[in-house]
Amino acid sequence: MATDLEAQLRAVSLRVTRPRLAVLAALRDHRHVDTDTVIALVRVEYPTVSQQTVYDVLHALTRAGLVRRIQPAGATARYESRVGDNHHHVVCRSCGAIADVDCTVGHAPCLTASDDHGFVVDEAEVVYWGTCPDCATERTAQ
Numbered sequence: 001m002a003t004d005l006e007a008q009l010r011a012v013s014l015r016v017t018r019p020r021l022a023v024l025a026a027l028r029d030h031r032h033v034d035t036d037t038v039i040a041l042v043r044v045e046y047p048t049v050s051q052q053t054v055y056d057v058l059h060a061l062t063r064a065g066l067v068r069r070i071q072p073a074g075a076t077a078r079y080e081s082r083v084g085d086n087h088h089h090v091v092c093r094s095c096g097a098i099a100d101v102d103c104t105v106g107h108a109p110c111l112t113a114s115d116d117h118g119f120v121v122d123e124a125e126v127v128y129w130g131t132c133p134d135c136a137t138e139r140t141a142q
């Protein structure tokens with residue numbers, strides 16, 4: 001698997017480094033994680049990595065397009081490695097759980113703005129807000 005991740009880095013002309021591989025591996029296995037969680041996951045395999053290194057790696061990977069940063073209103077930024085498909089997110093108002101929602105009409109931007117003001121639109125990001133199944137169960141159990 002490490003070779004897949006190395007190929008991803010090389011494809012965007014990023015040097016293969018241990019922290020970059022560790023962050024990519026963490027995001028491959030865990031979706032929509034915040035920075036603290038990424039640091040904790042990376043430290044399982046690589047205990048000596050600094051917070052700053054993980055911040056820098058997330059920034060570099062996001063800029064290179066290997067990682068997507070999402071930040072629902074009022075929530076902390078989350079990262080995921082599912083990129084390039086213009087998918088959307090559904091967010092739980094109670095616990096902040098996030099799940100993927102596929103693009104509604106196939107490909108970006110998947111929504112037509114009623115007035116694009118002359119902009120060339122290439123992406124649309126929709127956040128659906130609601131209550132996740134766990135929180136809904138909790139609510140009815142009370």
Ligand SMILES: [Zn+2]
Pocket residue numbers: 092093094095096097131132133134135136
């Ligand atoms: Zn919830």
Ligand SMILES: [Zn+2]
Pocket residue numbers: 031032080082087088089099100
């Ligand atoms: Zn997602």
